[in-house]
Amino acid sequence: MAIVSVIIPAFNTEKTISETIISVLEQKFEFFELIIINADSTDSTLKVISNFKDSRLQVFSYPKANVAVNRNRGLHHSTGEFITFLDGDDLWTSDKLETQYKALLENPETAIAYSWTHCIDERGQFLRTCSTIAVTGNVYPHLLLEDFIGNGSNVMIRRDAFMSVGGFDELLTNAQDSDLLLRLAACYQFVAVPKVQVLYRVQTNSMSADVWKLETACLQVLERAFNQAPESLQYLKPYCLANLYKYLLYRTLEGQPERHKSRIAVKFLISTLRTDPYIFFKRVIFKVFLKLAVIILLPSQYAHVMFSKLKRVFNTSTLLGYIQTDPFSLKN
Structure with a gap:
């Protein structure tokens, strides 16, 4: 059984999904499962994924739905004690899983670990640094004021904590991450890993x-x-x-x-x-x-x-x- 479940929702991510998968498979921490939820992609996303031959990688296809639904679908297939999510165009540094897992083990009173983020463009070039706040423990007042964690590819969550708040709100088509983190922060403590481990891709052609x-x-x-x-x-x-x-x-x-x-x-x-x-x-x-x-x-x-x-x-x-x-x- 895997210790950490990595869940990637993917819809028409043929241009980026390969690099995203590589950033997971090259993690120093090896005891994970990688679950990809294909949300009825109409491009060559599935073909790109099929090029990877790794027993830890599983693909499940569903009708098209929003990100919250697809992340919850991934949870249904997962077995890990710890859950983390990665969007199909974002990247991790090779020590992301290792250091967040270690932070949670060393702080058993905490349920969520988070790191810092750099924003990159569509070509993978650095754009800017995101928040570098490093608050550990009760982060609820900070998250009410600002979502300093910033994206859905960041946190690692203890499975029981994730389940206790009911997962992602599937009625939300935006701000699902902020909503989940606020509900978690109201009940659980967080631990910071004060280093950049998430590369968040900014799509400049967003509507x-x-x-x-x-x-x-x-x-x-x-x-x-x-x-x-x-x-x-x-x-x-x-x-x-x-x-x-x-x-x-x-x-x-x-x-x-x-x-x-x-x-x-x-x-x-x-x-x-x-x-x-x-x-x-x-x-x-x-x-x-x-x-x-x-x-x-x-x-x-x-x-x-x-x-x-x-x-x-x-x-x-x-x-x-x-x-x-x-x-x-x-x-x-």
Whole structure:
């Protein structure tokens, strides 16, 4: 029986799934099973997977469904005492399983281990560092304020803890990871592995409509979380909303300059200024206005050239630097 179950949901991942599988099979920790849930892929995903001959790898095909459903399907086939998930376009460093497993063994009072993440582009090139928060123990206030773990390819969870909270909410089509982590954090302690072990691939051609859906799902998850959170943590809600809109504004402006993004970006800019008026006086807001003006006024090909040549001028990633991360510094 495997000690760790690795679950990969895959839908039309022919371009990336091979590299993802290799990053699992090359783990220093060998006592795992790799379960791939093929969600009715219409490309050559299954053919690519069939090139791997490893007894630890199993593939199960199902009708197309959202990520939450497919991860829960993977759990149904798993046998490991510890569960971890990996998206079909993300990567792990070779010590990810080993160090997270060791962290959980050395801290038996904890149920979830997490690491740090680098964002990479579609070609695997480094884009930026994600959160480097390393909180161990009760991380619930921190997660209410900000999802510093950041993606579904990160955590390792004790099976009994995962089962006790009911797995992923299959009705959510976005923010499933944040929802699960909040429910876990309300009941269990976390342990940090303070090193980069997850390479999260950012798809720059993602549809702007997905950002609308992300906003809706995040607001739903946060409303649910704060309805259940104790009175002593309710003061975090306005800061959490401000953090959300800074992130959504950044997400909308990153990637290719597309004119139809401008309407969405303006909406999120207004929400950002409404939830955190002080950011109006920061230099990054000038960059946001400038970037929006270029997107609106210039054809996308010219805007792309300008952004490429003047990266520092149009770099709005510093929005993320104004996300509040310390819940205790905000308490009156």
